[in-house]
Amino acid sequence: MKFRFAGLVYVAILLAFFTGAGAQPYRQLTVDDFQGVPANRSGTVAYTHCSIEFSYTAKREKNYYILNFNILLTLNKDKSWVDKARLTSAEMMAEILKHEQGHYIIAYMEQQELQRTVGKTVFYADYQYQASNIFDRIDAKYKQLNLDYDTDTRNSTNREQQRSWDAYFEKKLAYMPPG
Helix, strand or coil: CCCECCCCEEEEEEECCCCCCCCCCCCCCCHHHCCCCCCCCCCECEECEEEEEEEEEEEEECCEEEEEEEEEEEECCCCCEECHHHCCCHHHHHHHHHHHHHHHHHHHHHHHHHHHHHHCCCECCCHHHHHHHHHHHHHHHHHHHHHHHHHHHCCCCCHHHHHHHHHHHHHHHHCCCCC
């Protein structure tokens, strides 16, 4: 039986106002994180939906601007789902969760890279263009990484490639600050 796991959808919202909320710390996904209704997708057993909200306030200082960023990662439980009717064992559920954790890690990596990049950028009068450009460039990188992840692992059915990606994610997480 062949299973296809859907990738992560990035929803990027550029807001003009600071929302005041902090970044969601990294965490392990559980079955409870998948509360959406399974979509009718051929072969799809699970789907993870995350969004990254990117907002800032700007304050002018001499010939540059100081931007205070809020980059919030959210796992959208009502849009993430597992088709439990297609599960055949607890082991299969564990494999699905492990693969979907990879999609969440990719979103987390994107959030962390955005925070690092804007934190070391000097912004000038075109700060809106600069900020948007940073987001678009990094978002495109992680959309491609997400596609590569599903392609390489054949949506987790290629166990050897899944283990390789799991090791990659473990190394990446080891060098990231805790949430």
